[in-house]
Amino acid sequence: NAGVTQTPKFQVLKTGQSMTLQCAQDMNHNSMYWYRQDPGMGLRLIYYSASEGTTDKGEVPNGYNVSRLNKREFSLRLESAAPSQTSVYFCASHINLNTEAFFGQGTRLTVV
Amino acid sequence: KQEVTQIPAALSVPEGENLVLNCSFTDSAIYNLQWFRQDPGKGLTSLLLIQSSQREQTSGRLNASLDKSSGRSTLYIAASQPGDSATYLCAVRHGYALNFGKGTSLLVTP
Numbered sequence A: 001n002a003g004v005t006q007t008p009k010f011q012v013l014k015t016g017q018s019m020t021l022q023c024a025q026d027m028n029h030n031s032m033y034w035y036r037q038d039p040g041m042g043l044r045l046i047y048y049s050a051s052e053g054t055t056d057k058g059e060v061p062n063g064y065n066v067s068r069l070n071k072r073e074f075s076l077r078l079e080s081a082a083p084s085q086t087s088v089y090f091c092a093s094h095i096n097l098n099t100e101a102f103f104g105q106g107t108r109l110t111v112v
Numbered sequence B: 001k002q003e004v005t006q007i008p009a010a011l012s013v014p015e016g017e018n019l020v021l022n023c024s025f026t027d028s029a030i031y032n033l034q035w036f037r038q039d040p041g042k043g044l045t046s047l048l049l050i051q052s053s054q055r056e057q058t059s060g061r062l063n064a065s066l067d068k069s070s071g072r073s074t075l076y077i078a079a080s081q082p083g084d085s086a087t088y089l090c091a092v093r094h095g096y097a098l099n100f101g102k103g104t105s106l107l108v109t110p
Helices: none
Strands: A004-007 A010-013 A019-025 A031-038 A042-049 A064-068 A074-078 A087-094 A107-111 B004-007 B010-014 B019-025 B032-038 B044-051 B056-059 B062-067 B072-077 B086-094 B097-100 B104-109
Touching: A004 A087, A019 A031, A019 A087, A019 A107, A031 A064, A031 A074, A042 A064, A042 A074, A042 B086, A042 B097, A074 A087, B004 B086, B010 B019, B019 B032, B019 B086, B019 B104, B032 B062, B032 B072, B044 B056, B044 B062, B044 B072, B072 B086
Parallel strands: A010 A107, B010 B104
Antiparallel strands: A004 A019, A019 A074, A031 A042, A031 A087, A064 A074, A087 A107, B004 B019, B019 B072, B032 B044, B032 B086, B056 B062, B062 B072, B086 B097, B086 B104
């Protein structure tokens, strides 16, 4: 059982470049999330998808877009990367609000 | 906005000690509270989930308690081992978002 899988694990971008972070879960979970983790700031929610076909903004959505491609996959896109988006990005999922959340191993993104 | 605070920020103990990590939150209208472990450069591993209606949950040497009315949770680790060294994160579910504390960095020395 793979759980939550994120690709890529590491990425270096130049300012202004675009990229998509991929996330897939094989647990038949309904809700999926993207968080970023920065030193001294903790984990903050970027976007989430409560169920297939829906997406909503979290605490820090500016500069990002998301797509819930199907029940398994939830992608995060940076259209024009900025150094402030240097961070570790985590994808998470769960069945519903009363169940535990599972996290992927993270994507370390550096924007130079 | 839900604020989650974890105390202490860092803790160093000798192997074999029992220890308590603290988590407090400002809004008691929560669905549940989840404790995670994070090793350096790794993802988050779920340790325990406590529903808002529960008082405690146990898994092996770990015991987590929840006092929703006072906005507090504790994670008790019995007979600590060097392999317990990691950062422990407390997260409160308030709506769809999980609101995280900044973590307690634990070092267990042999």
